[in-house]
Amino acid sequence: GGAFPEIHVAQYPRLMGDPHAHRKKRGEDADADENAGASLDPSTLTLNRRGALLHVPTLAAEVGSDGxxxxxxxxxxxxxxxxxxxxxxxxxxxxxxxxxxxxxxxxxxxxNPTKEEEAAETASTAAALAKLVGNAVSGDKPAHDAFENAKTSQLASKSSWIKYTPDKNAPGYNPAAGTRMIQMVHAQVDPMEPPPPPPHKLYTGTPEDRNRIK
Known part of the structure; x- marks a missing residue:
């Protein structure tokens, strides 16, 4: 389908640039329509000025009952x-x-739905939303709630009162300080404090290493 430069004639590969291509195409379409005119859609057939049957690739506009x-x-x-x-x-x-x-x-x-249907739908929607919110909150919540641990801790006991009498032989004795009552309470523990790290056994090395250190 390409052009041959050794042939000194105007060549149009695949009819590209051929000024007479539209005439050739029109003649081929007319011949094909005459041979297969019976199998074409009647709405796409028309007559030219010479009375020949031509196939026009256009559709007739149809209007429905609604206009x-x-x-x-x-x-x-x-x-x-x-x-x-x-x-x-x-x-x-x-x-x-x-x-x-x-x-x-x-x-x-x-x-419209009845009031009973609206109430049932509202209840089911609220339950579904509460379940979704509960799952999301429980995922972000720590396994052991610090506030719950603080309430149920063994340190949450009643305070005790002790009668304290200073020792005269103790260092820092103050003669002006006499017998007094002292309220003993447990030291406050931060509920948000992380747990202490677990103890790890240190590597002591081989007997030769221990003897070398000594």
Missing amino acids: IVKYDAVVTGGSNASKRVFSRPLDLVPAVHHPASDPNALLASMT
């Missing part, structure tokens, strides 16, 4: 004539809401 032009004839005809083609926005509407469906079913679907 709107059916532009979907391009996709609904031909090989799709026996198929179900969704070409209108109305085809996306569910069948129960479709105007061509049962009117009683359409009215039943448009009625």
Whole structure:
């Protein structure tokens, strides 16, 4: 299909740049239409000035009962004539809401729910949302709640009162300080303090290493 430079004649590979290509194409189409005119769609056939039957690749505009032009004839005809083609926005509407469906079913679907149905739907929705929120909160919550541990801790006991008498022989004795009552309470523990690290056994080495250290 390419051009040959050794041939000194104007060549048009694949009819590219051929000024007479449209005439050749028109003649081929006319011959093909005359041979296969019986198998063509009558709506696409027309007569030229000489009375010859020509095939025009255009579709006639059809108007529906509602007065709107059916532009979907391009996709609904031909090989799709026996198929179900969704070409209108109305085809996306569910069948129960479709105007061509049962009117009683359409009215039943448009009625407002009763108070009992609303209450049941609200309760089920609230339960589902509470479950989702509970799962999300429990995932972020530590395994042992610090506040719960602080309430149930063994350190949460009642304070005790002790009668204290200073020792005269003790260092730092103050003669002005006499016998007094002291309230003993447990030291406060930070509930958010992380647990202490577990003890690890240190490597002592071999007997030769221990003797070398000594």
